[in-house]
Structures are given as C-alpha cells and as structure tokens.
Amino acid sequence: xxxxxxxxxxxxxVHALLIVGALSFVIPFYWMIGTSLKGGAELxxxxxxxxxxxLEFGNYPEAWNTVPFPRYFANTIFVAxxxxxxxxxxxxxxxxxxxxFRFRGREGxxxxxxxxxxxxxxxxxxxxxxxxYHLPGGGxxxxxxxxxxxxxxxxxxxxxIFLLRQHFLSFPRDLVDAAVIDGCSxxxxxxxxxxxxxxxxxxxxxxxxxxxxxxxFLWPLVVTNSDTIRPIQVGxxxxxxxxxxxxxxxxxxxxxxxxxxxxxxxxxxxxxxxSLTHTGLKG
Amino acid sequence: MIMNGRSKRVRGAALGCAALTxxxxxxxxxxxxxxxxxxxxxxxxxxxxxxxxxxxxxYGQAHPERAIxxxxxxxxxxxxxxxxxxxxxxxxxxxxxxxxxxxANLIENESLAPMDPLFAGPNGLSAESRADIxxxxxxxxxxxxxxWSFPFNKSVRALYYNKDLYRRVGLDPxxxxxxxxEYRAFAKRLTVDGDGDGKPETFGVASQITVTMFENLIxxxxxxxxxxDETRVAFDSPEGxxxxxxxxxxxxxxxxxxxxQGYEYQNEFLAGKVGMIEGSSVSLVFMDGKYExxxxxxxxxxxxxxxxxxxxxxxxxxxxxxxxxxVAWDFVKWFTDTEQTARWxxxxxxxxxxxxxxxxxxxxxxxxxxxxxxxxxxxLERALPxxxxxxxxxxxxxxxxxxxxxxLRGRMQPAEAxxxxxxxxxxxLAGGL
Numbered sequence: 015x016x017x018x019x020x021x022x023x024x025x026x027x028v029h030a031l032l033i034v035g036a037l038s039f040v041i042p043f044y045w046m047i048g049t050s051l052k053g054g055a056e057l058x059x060x061x062x063x064x065x066x067x068x069l070e071f072g073n074y075p076e077a078w079n080t081v082p083f084p085r086y087f088a089n090t091i092f093v094a095x096x097x098x099x100x101x102x103x104x105x106x107x108x109x110x111x112x113x114x115f116r117f118r119g120r121e122g123x124x125x126x127x128x129x130x131x132x133x134x135x136x137x138x139x140x141x142x143x144x145x146x147y148h149l150p151g152g153g154x155x156x157x158x159x160x161x162x163x164x165x166x167x168x169x170x171x172x173x174x175i176f177l178l179r180q181h182f183l184s185f186p187r188d189l190v191d192a193a194v195i196d197g198c199s200x201x202x203x204x205x206x207x208x209x210x211x212x213x214x215x216x217x218x219x220x221x222x223x224x225x226x227x228x229x230x231f232l233w234p235l236v237v238t239n240s241d242t243i244r245p246i247q248v249g250x251x252x253x254x255x256x257x258x259x260x261x262x263x264x265x266x267x268x269x270x271x272x273x274x275x276x277x278x279x280x281x282x283x284x285x286x287x288x289s290l291t292h293t294g295l296k297g
Numbered sequence: 298m299i300m301n302g303r304s305k306r307v308r309g310a311a312l313g314c315a316a317l318t319x320x321x322x323x324x325x326x327x328x329x330x331x332x333x334x335x336x337x338x339x340x341x342x343x344x345x346x347x348x349x350x351x352x353x354x355x356y357g358q359a360h361p362e363r364a365i366x367x368x369x370x371x372x373x374x375x376x377x378x379x380x381x382x383x384x385x386x387x388x389x390x391x392x393x394x395x396x397x398x399x400x401a402n403l404i405e406n407e408s409l410a411p412m413d414p415l416f417a418g419p420n421g422l423s424a425e426s427r428a429d430i431x432x433x434x435x436x437x438x439x440x441x442x443x444x445w446s447f448p449f450n451k452s453v454r455a456l457y458y459n460k461d462l463y464r465r466v467g468l469d470p471x472x473x474x475x476x477x478x479e480y481r482a483f484a485k486r487l488t489v490d491g492d493g494d495g496k497p498e499t500f501g502v503a504s505q506i507t508v509t510m511f512e513n514l515i516x517x518x519x520x521x522x523x524x525x526d527e528t529r530v531a532f533d534s535p536e537g538x539x540x541x542x543x544x545x546x547x548x549x550x551x552x553x554x555x556x557x558q559g560y561e562y563q564n565e566f567l568a569g570k571v572g573m574i575e576g577s578s579v580s581l582v583f584m585d586g587k588y589e590x591x592x593x594x595x596x597x598x599x600x601x602x603x604x605x606x607x608x609x610x611x612x613x614x615x616x617x618x619x620x621x622x623x624v625a626w627d628f629v630k631w632f633t634d635t636e637q638t639a640r641w642x643x644x645x646x647x648x649x650x651x652x653x654x655x656x657x658x659x660x661x662x663x664x665x666x667x668x669x670x671x672x673x674x675x676x677l678e679r680a681l682p683x684x685x686x687x688x689x690x691x692x693x694x695x696x697x698x699x700x701x702x703x704x705l706r707g708r709m710q711p712a713e714a715x716x717x718x719x720x721x722x723x724x725x726l727a728g729g730l
Contacts (some may be wrong), residue, residue, distance in 0.1 A: 015348070036650070057564075057567075057587065098649075114452065139378055139382065140378065140381055140385055141381040141385075143379075143381065143382030143383070143385070143386055144385050144386040147383075148386065149384035154333065154388075155386075155388050158386075196719075198445055231375075232372075232375055232378070235370055235372070235375045235379070236370075236375055236378050236379045236382060239336070239368040240368075241367070250344070251342065251371040251372060252342045252343055252371050253343055254343075254585070255342055255343040255344075255345070255371070259560060260343060260344075260581075260583075261564075296474070
C-alpha cells in the first residue's frame with residue numbers, strides 16, 4: 015500500500031514535469047494559430063490576448079491568395095521528395111562503404127566529409143552559383159532557375175552519411191562475420207541485412223532531409239528567378255519585411271506551410287525516437 | 298574489416314565522374330540577345346511588391362515589344378548575394394536595386410553601365426528634366442564625377458506619435474517635438490506609472506538598437522560619419538560622442554524607452570503603449586489598419602542642424618549589350634517619370650524622385666489624406682546623401698555591433714566604444730574592396 019502511494023507520487027512528479035515540457039512545445043504552436051486568427055490592432059495588444067476576441071479567418075485566404083502558395087507547395091514537395099530519395103541512396107551507399115569497407119584514406123576522406131559541415135552557406139553560395147551557371151544544358155543561365163539547381167547540389171548530405179555510418183558501426187561483428195563466412199556478397203549484405211535492420215535510422219535521415227529542404231531559404235532564393243519553381247519559404251518571407259511584418263498573415267501562412275511537416279512527423283515519430291535512442295543522439 | 302578488393306574500382310569510378318563533370322563545363326555563355334526580356338531584380342515584397350508589379354505591367358502594356366521580367370528577392374541579403382554571384386558567373390541582370398556601398402564594388406569590377414552616356418543619348422534627359430530630379434539623389438548616385446545609379450526607392454525618417462497619449466499627459470497633439478531635447482522631455486512626460494508599482498504602463502519612446510538613429514544624430518550635431526574624402530571614419534569625433542551620449546540618455550538612462558533588437562518596437566507603438574517612435578516614411582503602409590488611436594506624423598526632430606541622411610536604394614544598369622542597356626534605361630526613365638514616381642510614392646511612402654510629382658493629383662490627394670506626410674517628404678530638401686565608400690557597408694555594421702549596441706546595453710561608455718569601433722572600421726575602409 016505504502017509503496018503504491020510512493021509510486022503514485024513519483025508518477026505525479028514525472029507527469030507534472032512532462033506536462034511542463036510538453037507545454038513548452040505546444041505553446042508556440044498555439045500562439046501561431048491564435049495569432050493567425052487575430053485581426054488588426056488585437057495583434058499588438060499588451061498584455062496579449064490568449065483567445066482571439068473574434069475569430070478572424072480572413073488571414074488564411076488572404077495569405078493564400080497574396081502569394082502563389084499552391085505552386086510553392088507543389089515545388090517544395092517535388093524538390094524535397096527528389097532530394098530525400100537521392101540522399102537515401104548516396105548516404106546509404108557511402109555510409110556502407112565507410113562502415114564495412116577497408117580502403118586507404120578511409121578515415122581521411124570521412125573526416126574531409128565531416129569538415130565540410132563546418133563551412134557556412136555564404137562561403138560557398140557564390141562559387142556554387144558560378145558552377146551551376148556554367149553547367150551545360152538548362153536555359154539561358156545554365157542550371158540557374160531550374161529544378162536541377164534546387165535538387166542536384168543537395169543529393170549528397172554529410173550528416174546523413176555520418177548518422178548512417180554510426181548506425182552501421184553498431185552492428186555486431188558476429189553478424190558481419192557470419193555473412194562473410196556464408197558467402198554473402200556486399201550488395202546482398204547491404205540489401206538483405208543492413209538496410210532492413212536500419213529502418214529507424216533511414217526514417218530519420220528521410221525526415222531530417224525533408225525538413226531541411228522544406229526550411230531552406232537563401233539557396234533557393236538565390237538560384238531561382240521564376241515564381242513557378244520557387245519553394246514555400248520564399249512565400250513566407252514575403253510577409254516579413256524590413257519596414258514591418260504582417261504578423262497575422264505571416265502566422266496564417268506559417269500554419270499551412272508547416273502542416274505537411276507535422277503530418278510527416280506524426281507518421282514517422284516512432285521510428286525517429288527509436289533511431290535517436292539507438293545512435294546515442296538524444297535530442 | 299571485410300570486402301577490400303573493390304576499393305580500386307570504386308575510386309576509379311569516382312574519379313571518372315569528377316572528370317566528366319569538369320570536362321563538360323562549358324566556357325562563357327554568350328550575351329543574351331535583344332529579344333530576351335529585360336531583367337529587373339529587386340527586393341520589394343509584402344505591401345511593396347504589388348505597386349511595383351502594377352507599374353511593371355503598365356510599362357509592358359505601353360511597350361508590348363519590350364518585356365520586363367521582374368524578379369523579387371524578398372530579402373536585401375539574398376539580393377546582394379545573387380547580384381554578386383551573377384556578376385561572378387558573367388550573367389548579370391539588366392537592372393537591379395543597389396545600395397550605394399554595393400555600387401562601389403560593382404563599379405570597381407566594371408560591371409555597370411555608366412548613366413551619363415544614357416542621359417546624353419537620343420532618349421536621354423533634357424537639362425530641364427534633369428533639374429526636376431532632386432539634386433541630392435543624383436549627388437548620391439555620383440562617384441568620381443560619373444553617375445552610376447539612379448534613384449529608385451528612397452526614403453526619409455519620420456516621427457510617428459500617438460495623439461491620444463499626448464492628450465492624456467497634457468501635451469498638445471498638434472505640436473510634436475521639434476528638437477531632440479524636446480523629444481527627450483516629451484518622452485519623460487509620456488512615461489507614466491499610473492498604479493505606482495514602479496513599472497510604467499506607457500513609455501515615451503520605443504526604438505530598435507540600430508545605427509540609423511545615431512547616423513542622423515551625428516549629422517544633426519554637425520559631425521559626419523566619414524572624413525570628407527571618405528578614406529577614414531569620423532564618427533569618434535566629439536560630435537559623435539555627444540550624439541551617442543544623448544542616445545544612451547534618451548533610450549537607457551531616462552528609463553522612458555522600450556528597446557528591441559528587431560522591429561518589435563513598432564508593435565509596442567501600434568499597441569498604444571508607447572508615445573513616439575522614429576521610423577521610415579515607408580513604415581506608414583505597414584502600420585495601416587493596425588492601430589486604434591489617432592496617429593500623428595511629423596518631421597524628424599532637429600539637432601544643431603536640421604538634416605538627416607536619405608535612406609533607401611538606387612537602381613543600377615549592368616553592362617550587357619548597348620541595345621539592352623538602352624531598353625533598361627528606357628524602363629528606369631519611365632518608372633521615375635512624374636506620373637509613375639507620383640503613383641509609386643503614393644502607394645508606398647517612398648519619396649518621389651521628381652519635384653514635379655509633388656503637384657501630381659495622385660500625390661496631392663495622398664498628402665491631403667495623411668496630415669504630416671507633406672512635412673515628412675519636405676525633409677528631403679535639407680537631407681544629405683549616404684557615404685559611398687565601399688568599405689562603409691562593413692564599417693557601418695561594426696559601428697552598430699561594437700559601439701551602438703554595447704553602449705545601449707550599458708556595457709561600454711560612448712567615447713571608448715566609438716574609438717574602438719573606429720579603429721576596426723578604418724581597417725575596413727582601408728582594405729575594403
């Protein structure tokens with residue numbers, strides 16, 4: 015009896031903590047939705063109102079119609095899915111090589127890969143632009159203002175390689191040895207043993223890549239000219255200007271632009287948690 | 298580990314791929330011919346993009362044979378990156394918005410078409426037409442005796458105030474502060490702690506931590522940001538130190554100001570919690586419909602001198618082909634003609650490029666509907682151009698981060714902060730490309 019009460023109390027403490035934690039994640043979302051439903055002067059009232067006095071749904075159609083969002087959505091989904099597919103293939107194969115092959119310079123190459131993660135975007139953005147401009151094919155400006163400029167440079171992703179390699183390295187030696195002794199070829203080993211055992215890590219790679227692509231702003235803006243191929247973040251930037259931000263419209267646009275991410279996350283949640291606890295990368 | 302034997306083949310394949318990529322890199326692309334649309338790269342978004350798009354469309358209707366392709370980059374940072382990248386790649390746009398300090402770099406690498414030959418050409422500017430353009434704009438666009446850019450979206454700073462709060466503390470709502478000393482005194486009166494809990498409910502002023510206010514205070518105090526030949530900074534002068542001391546008193550020591558990192562200060566003002574803010578003439582269109590008090594609009598308070606620096610960007614025309622440059626100029630000329638510049642100004646709050654626009658019915662109506670706006674626009678007559686030294690873009694950031702911010706955060710004293718920032722900014726001016 016006594017123990018049960020103690021347990022219950024501890025449960026309460028744990029739950030109280032979890033609720034506080036959960037609130038800190040939920041409140042920004044609530045705030046975003048709440049703000050998107052406020053109109054005019056209520057946006058800036060102090061103290062701010064927790065519940066919009068009157069629900070103004072007008073921000074949604076206005077935001078949706080001010081910027082070509084349907085097109086931006088389609089572009090972002092197309093680009094993100096292409097990149098995710100590419101990243102899974104390239105990072106799967108290279109992580110496989112880094113984890114299971116022994117070749118000269120392996121550590122050097124891997125460290126070289128990792129070091130590129132430290133190079134900030136502004137450093138390479140101009141030289142990458144110049145390279146794409148001079149690539150054959152495409153229109154008047156080479157690959158600039160083409161989907162290829164949005165997709166191809168991102169088909170390899172170092173963090174994904176790192177994540178998968180760490181995961182592959184955690185495989186027990188016995189498993190690898192058994193496969194070799196049984197005469198399993200590297201390709202078969204990859205497809206029959208490694209990949210099926212890495213679903214969680216692969217899901218994480220997919221989701222991270224998807225979110226990164228979804229959120230990318232400066233690169234797509236610099237390498238595109240046409241509204242017809244621009245992604246969703248460019249649409250959001252439209253409402254945040256130097257001379258003033260359209261908070262209501264911006265929040266409405268933010269709500270529908272993150273909706274797909276939330277849906278993706280709900281579906282992949284279990285896998286992500288599994289892979290993060292597995293790789294020791296606790297978030 | 299296992300599986301060694303294949304490494305060579307893998308390596309070979311990788312090298313092959315790399316070689317293929319580089320071998321297929323073509324040479325320079327040939328310049329676009331005259332049939333390609335003229336490209337205009339700009340940073341107008343939100344409430345500013347629609348007026349621009351409308352005007353671009355009107356130009357297209359008037360000149361069906363000359364298409365203009367307007368590319369919006371809703372961030373000046375992205376626009377600057379894109380211009381630099383496109384110039385480096387050899388494929389610049391035809392026309393782009395440009396800050397003075399970017400122009401200097403572009404002149405240096407010979408990417409720009411000078412304006413003077415276009416002014417003098419068959420579709421040029423008559424002496425009369427040229428005299429109609431505010432002299433300060435052309436002065437700002439001139440470097441080493443040559444005009445390199447053309448005024449496009451120029452703005453001035455303005456004083457916005459809450460007339461309801463003025464009435465509540467017994468200030469005359471039709472009598473905004475005319476000097477900074479008055480501004481400071483009004484700010485103290487507008488700071489009211491009604492319930493006596495030590496925390497005011499309304500504040501006199503709100504401001505962003507920004508170098509802009511300092512820039513105007515120093516020129517009003519008789520100082521300047523750079524020396525006359527623009528080779529060194531001059532902001533650590535006694536006038537500059539005095540200006541920053543005043544700013545610290547006003548925004549920190551008096552306890553009558555709300556300071557924000559970004560543009561949140563505008564929200565505090567719109568919420569009716571703050572008596573006065575200093576903002577751009579363009580801020581007005583962003584405030585529309587977001588406040589529930591009587592808004593007052595006036596010229597910026599004066600110091601020893603009644604002046605300020607003109608803000609905003611010019612457009613430049615890039616070197617392409619003579620034919621394309623002519624069409625690009627035709628668009629710029631059309632856009633800044635009396636009719637268009639009056640419409641543009643009425644819709645955005647940017648200043649009209651031409652004096653004659655002030656009597657255009659569209660602008661006359663606008664100025665009548667917004668009391669105080671005429672006074673704000675009138676400040677242009679007394680304004681000064683921005684510095685043009687290429688190193689100043691970086692130097693200005695140093696001034697903001699290493700002097701203005703630490704002083705307003707109470708970490709440094711004005712004199713030492715300005716001196717330290719001056720040393721660093723001088724290095725930018727000396728080595729700035």
